[in-house]
Amino acid sequence: MxxxxxxxxxxxxxxxxxxxxxxxxxxxxxxxxxxxxxxxxxxxxxxxxxxxxxxxKRNVSDIPMLHPVENKEFVTELQKEKIRVLWNEKARNKSEEALLNFVFKITKAKIILLDDLLKGKATKVIVALERM
Known part of the structure; x- marks a missing residue:
């Protein structure tokens, strides 16, 4: 072969x-x-x-980022913390899945982990959460 x-x-x-x-x-x-x-x-x-x-096949739980994403910065620790705090204060369903669905609704970016969110899109999520 x-x-x-x-x-x-x-x-x-x-x-x-x-x-x-x-x-x-x-x-x-x-x-x-x-x-x-x-x-x-x-x-x-x-x-x-x-x-x-x-x-x-679910033999591994995740694949690490194997390449640097050019001209794109990922969400910072402070942004993740702010998103989680606001989510826990304002959301009825506080699950991680519900949070990721909300992120998709706001950013149109389907992510598996909050760590995959881009910095600019994280700002949009924070603003949307503050307006809730």
Whole structure:
């Protein structure tokens, strides 16, 4: 089996197993972009495809950020703390899932962890929470 054939086989396995983790293709693409800096599985290396497949099969709980995101700063610790404090004060449903759904509603960014939120979008969330 050539490397190209092996890569295609890994992509097929990811396509089969992606529903275990990602509800929609948009979520999968955003995750791939945040972790690997590409927008398609075709652009991933074999090692990256193996990592993604392990994640889709739930063999690992998360994939660390493997690339620096250019010109984008992630949420600071102070912003995360402010978001959580405001959320606990103002929200009826104080769960993490409800918070992430609120973040999506405000920013249109589907994130898995609050750590994945960009700094500018975190500011929008804080303003929205303060107005609640």
């Amino acid at each position: 050539t490397q190209n054939e092996y890569k295609k086989q890994l992509i097929k396995l990811i396509q089969i197993n992606k529903k275990n983790v990602f509800e929609e293709d948009e979520d999968r693409k955003a995750f791939i972009n945040s972790r690997f800096g590409v927008d398609s599985t075709k652009k991933l290396s074999i090692d990256q495809l193996k990592l993604l497949l392990d994640f889709c």
